[in-house]
Amino acid sequence: MVGIKSYGAYIPRYRMDHGTLFMAVAFLGTFPAPGENAVANHDEDTLTMAVGAGIDCLSGMKREIVDGLYIATTSQPYMVRQNSALVATALDLQSSIRTADFIGSTKSGTTALLSALDTVRGDTLANILVCASDCRLSKPGSPQESLYGDGAASLLVGNDDVIATFEGAYSVSYDFPDRWRASGEKFEHAWEDRFIRDSGYSQFIAEVISGLLKKYNLNIKDFARIVYPGLYAREHGAIAKKLGADPAQLQDTLLSTVGDTGSASPLMMLVAALEDAKPGDRILVASFGDGGDAMSFQVTEKIKNVGSRRAVRKHIAAKKDLASYEKYLAFRNLAPMDLGMRGEINIKTPMSALFRERKVILSLCGSKCKKCGTPQYPYQRVCVNPDCGAIDQMEDYRFSDRKGVVFTYTGDNLAASIDPPSIYGLVDFDGGGRFWFDFTDCDLDSVKVGMPVEMTFRRRYVDESSGVHGYSWKAAPIRA
Amino acid sequence: MAEGIRDKVAIIGMGCTKFGELWDKSAEDLMVDAFKECMEDAGIEKKDINSAWFGVHFEEQSVGKGATSLALALKLPFIPVTRTENFCATATEAFRGACYGVASGAYDIALALGVEKLKDTGYGGLPGGPSLMGTKNAMIMPKLTAPGAFAMMATRYFSVYGLNPEEGKRMLAKVSVKSHYNGARNPKAHLRREVTEEQIINAPIIAWPLGLFDCCGVSDGSAAAIVTRADMAKKFRPDPIRVKALQVALSSGEELMYTKWDGAHVETTYRAGKLAYKEAGVKNPREEISMAEVHDCFSITEAVTMEDLQFSPRGKVKADIEAGRFNHDGPQPIQPDGGLKCFGHPIGASGLRMIYEMYKQLQGKAQLPERQIKNPKLGLTHNLGGFPPMNIVSIAIVGL
Numbered sequence: 116m117v118g119i120k121s122y123g124a125y126i127p128r129y130r131m132d133h134g135t136l137f138m139a140v141a142f143l144g145t146f147p148a149p150g151e152n153a154v155a156n157h158d159e160d161t162l163t164m165a166v167g168a169g170i171d172c173l174s175g176m177k178r179e180i181v182d183g184l185y186i187a188t189t190s191q192p193y194m195v196r197q198n199s200a201l202v203a204t205a206l207d208l209q210s211s212i213r214t215a216d217f218i219g220s221t222k223s224g225t226t227a228l229l230s231a232l233d234t235v236r237g238d239t240l241a242n243i244l245v246c247a248s249d250c251r252l253s254k255p256g257s258p259q260e261s262l263y264g265d266g267a268a269s270l271l272v273g274n275d276d277v278i279a280t281f282e283g284a285y286s287v288s289y290d291f292p293d294r295w296r297a298s299g300e301k302f303e304h305a306w307e308d309r310f311i312r313d314s315g316y317s318q319f320i321a322e323v324i325s326g327l328l329k330k331y332n333l334n335i336k337d338f339a340r341i342v343y344p345g346l347y348a349r350e351h352g353a354i355a356k357k358l359g360a361d362p363a364q365l366q367d368t369l370l371s372t373v374g375d376t377g378s379a380s381p382l383m384m385l386v387a388a389l390e391d392a393k394p395g396d397r398i399l400v401a402s403f404g405d406g407g408d409a410m411s412f413q414v415t416e417k418i419k420n421v422g423s424r425r426a427v428r429k430h431i432a433a434k435k436d437l438a439s440y441e442k443y444l445a446f447r448n449l450a451p452m453d454l455g456m457r458g459e460i461n462i463k464t465p466m467s468a469l470f471r472e473r474k475v476i477l478s479l480c481g482s483k484c485k486k487c488g489t490p491q492y493p494y495q496r497v498c499v500n501p502d503c504g505a506i507d508q509m510e511d512y513r514f515s516d517r518k519g520v521v522f523t524y525t526g527d528n529l530a531a532s533i534d535p536p537s538i539y540g541l542v543d544f545d546g547g548g549r550f551w552f553d554f555t556d557c558d559l560d561s562v563k564v565g566m567p568v569e570m571t572f573r574r575r576y577v578d579e580s581s582g583v584h585g586y587s588w589k590a591a592p593i594r595a
Numbered sequence: 596m597a598e599g600i601r602d603k604v605a606i607i608g609m610g611c612t613k614f615g616e617l618w619d620k621s622a623e624d625l626m627v628d629a630f631k632e633c634m635e636d637a638g639i640e641k642k643d644i645n646s647a648w649f650g651v652h653f654e655e656q657s658v659g660k661g662a663t664s665l666a667l668a669l670k671l672p673f674i675p676v677t678r679t680e681n682f683c684a685t686a687t688e689a690f691r692g693a694c695y696g697v698a699s700g701a702y703d704i705a706l707a708l709g710v711e712k713l714k715d716t717g718y719g720g721l722p723g724g725p726s727l728m729g730t731k732n733a734m735i736m737p738k739l740t741a742p743g744a745f746a747m748m749a750t751r752y753f754s755v756y757g758l759n760p761e762e763g764k765r766m767l768a769k770v771s772v773k774s775h776y777n778g779a780r781n782p783k784a785h786l787r788r789e790v791t792e793e794q795i796i797n798a799p800i801i802a803w804p805l806g807l808f809d810c811c812g813v814s815d816g817s818a819a820a821i822v823t824r825a826d827m828a829k830k831f832r833p834d835p836i837r838v839k840a841l842q843v844a845l846s847s848g849e850e851l852m853y854t855k856w857d858g859a860h861v862e863t864t865y866r867a868g869k870l871a872y873k874e875a876g877v878k879n880p881r882e883e884i885s886m887a888e889v890h891d892c893f894s895i896t897e898a899v900t901m902e903d904l905q906f907s908p909r910g911k912v913k914a915d916i917e918a919g920r921f922n923h924d925g926p927q928p929i930q931p932d933g934g935l936k937c938f939g940h941p942i943g944a945s946g947l948r949m950i951y952e953m954y955k956q957l958q959g960k961a962q963l964p965e966r967q968i969k970n971p972k973l974g975l976t977h978n979l980g981g982f983p984p985m986n987i988v989s990i991a992i993v994g995l
Contacts, residue, residue, distance in 0.1 A: 456718040468730045476734045491852045493735060499852045523751040523858050527743035527802040529720050539737035540747060541858065541984065549854050551984065553737040559803060564754040587735055
């Protein structure tokens with residue numbers, strides 16, 4: 116049976132408290148609803164979060180089984196250079212896979228999932244990883260600033276050992292101009308909220324769910340959980356009522372804890388639903404955006420075998436208040452900050468070297484000596500163990516999913532950084548291997564020699580003169 | 596069996612500019628200034644020089660690639676000039692080239708000159724680490740700076756030897772107090788003010804745990820030496836200074852990528868030191884090395900170098916620092932000229948600036964009587980280029 120085999124999510128550590136936001140933007144007449152939303156760190160974006168969610172989803176599984184990767188987003192860093200191919204490299208997936216980007220609509224998350232399910236059902240691929248991720252830039256002072264949150268969800272689709280079987284789907288499509296962003300534009304435009312709510316949100320979700328129920332002769336009461344995005348709190352409940360559902364069936368929208376994560380939103384809610392699901396539960400998932408998709412799943416006994424995942428719940432709990440609106444603007448480059456002349460030094464990315472060294476730079480792979488067993492990063496041809504020194508006796512060795520401990524560290528106030536001090540240090544990996552890395556998602560006071568760390572894929576720089584978003588791996592304290 | 600360089604080469608002239616933020620001097624001006632003093636000291640003419648070695652590190656900031664800038668600035672008459680670059684060991688490498696050139700018999704007289712013009716970058720400190728380490732490193736290394744790279748050694752030293760940050764910082768502060776005391780008395784130094792332990796401890800943090808006064812200055816400067824074969828040296832002056840050892844050691848990668856290095860010492864210094872002592876016939880460095888100019892880019896670097904050079908027992912430098920062993924009036928003066936701490940560190944010049952101080956001290960010609968060390972026999976210089984887990988060390992020992 117085709118269905119979902121595993122799930123994962125990623126939510127950035129930082130939260131923007133809406134009280135902080137209110138203090139900053141109230142003068143414009145913008146009054147955010149109470150709550151908080153998840154905001155990316157300065158080194159996070161759509162792709163780093165997609166990688167984070169993918170790692171969570173694949174934890175404890177063999178990455179070799181994955182033969183497809185679909186990325187869904189409305190905020191991809193690259194218009195040309197396939198975002199899914201970059202994420203596949205970061206996840207160290209094999210090169211004999213199919214990659215595709217699903218972009219341009221907030222329903223792209225469900226569309227990517229549906230396409231994966233259909234592809235696996237059609238037997239052309241066996242295991243497709245779907246990562247939906249959004250890190251949308253909203254204009255300072257706009258209502259989207261408190262509404263939107265940053266986050267990602269990941270689902271592995273396959274036809275064996277599924278934890279939720281796919282029962283069917285129904286879609287509607289409208290050229291609904293609620294929000295739009297033309298090529299080359301930085302921010303979205305939005306039409307009047309009441310129009311979006313009354314002509315789109317309330318209509319399409321009801322239509323696509325009703326269509327699904329009718330097509331498969333299902334009853335709304337058959338579902339333990341009903342998942343659809345909650346752009347408008349009151350209408351969210353009203354739609355359920357119109358469909359004859361009990362409000363208790365509705366999955367929490369994450370709106371006051373994470374925010375509306377765009378294309379990731381319905382899938383993050385689905386992941387949260389799966390975290391609590393029992394065998395036999397039916398889950399209905401619908402998306403909103405230029406129409407919408409609806410699909411039905413039934414949870415199997417295998418749900419009990421899913422290993423430990425951070426998923427949505429643990430990611431929501433492991434958070435830190437960003438506390439500063441100015442910092443938020445600086446992180447998004449919405450207020451140009453002075454980094455000193457050091458910050459102006461720009462090295463052009465040598466793309467041919469980046470491709471040649473992709474396993475080292477993007478996959479965090481090194482080598483392990485077949486003679487003495489020493490893992491080493493980056494890849495070496497001559498073994499670094501002084502008592503070995505074997506030449507060309509290496510096999511690939513991935514460090515990205517290895518934990519380690521801080522060997523030493525510093526907090527550097529001289530290095531150009533949007534979030535000084537720059538914290539970095541040397542990491543000794545469990546199982547062997549040592550290298551130096553930038554640290555992220557930590558405060559200097561909390562870092563200690565011997566502190567356990569894990570590796571996280573981050574944006575290293577944006578070179579606007581060349582249009583290059585550069586990525587590398589950093590070390591971070593192990594997130595609960 | 597290799598014999599080494601001991602007593603084969605002698606220095607017959609040296610020059611050193613004042614170091615500092617020399618806004619009015621170009622790299623070429625500095626080369627000419629160092630060369631002029633050096634030639635007057637040696638008492639030779641330009642036509643006597645057979646060959647030259649030229650050290651500069653950040654060529655893009657100043658003189659461009661190759662060695663033509665030296666030949667052009669000094670109008671050297673179509674002689675061989677070779678540029679050396681090996682991070683902070685650059686000047687000592689130029690000196691090594693000149694020494695090997697005359698020791699081999701290929702030349703009678705050779706010039707070594709190092710220069711660096713750092714103050715045209717537009718910012719304090721040196722350019723960041725990854726930009727110096729090639730294309731791959733620029734994409735995987737942390738975005739570190741020199742203070743940060745060495746701060747990590749302080750973190751590690753404190754951790755390995757159980758010093759809390761307060762104890763560790765106080766130990767390091769004493770290193771800088773001593774160097775500022777010496778620098779304040781040196782007319783060629785850049786920073787010429789004494790500082791107190793409290794000032795140092797309360798200074799702004801540059802890279803935790805290192806504060807402002809744990810870091811050396813950044814300056815412009817140049818230094819030069821004329822060398823000849825030892826058997827010819829007395830023809831030029833009565834007090835030539837003999838080269839006793841020249842050694843260089845580079846990291847093998849095991850510090851950065853293998854897990855045995857303790858992070859609280861510099862392996863290359865220890866290795867190069869052992870070879871240099873063997874070459875110079877030194878059995879007990881703590882007793883036999885009269886004085887040294889070591890690479891005190893940061894206070895922690897000087898502290899661990901005392902252990903790596905076997906001046907202090909491993910892990911015990913704190914006691915020696917507290918006892919004033921390395922003070923100007925102590926039994927083994929370190930940085931008698933004020934060190935990198937007070938001279939600043941124009942990379943391509945520093946190694947020769949250190950040898951200049953040893954040369955003058957050995958000749959009894961330190962500019963002021965209160966600067967003169969009594970009857971020194973052997974002087975050691977040490978450069979550490981790169982970062983503690985990945986570096987180049989050069990050591991020179993000179994004597995009468």
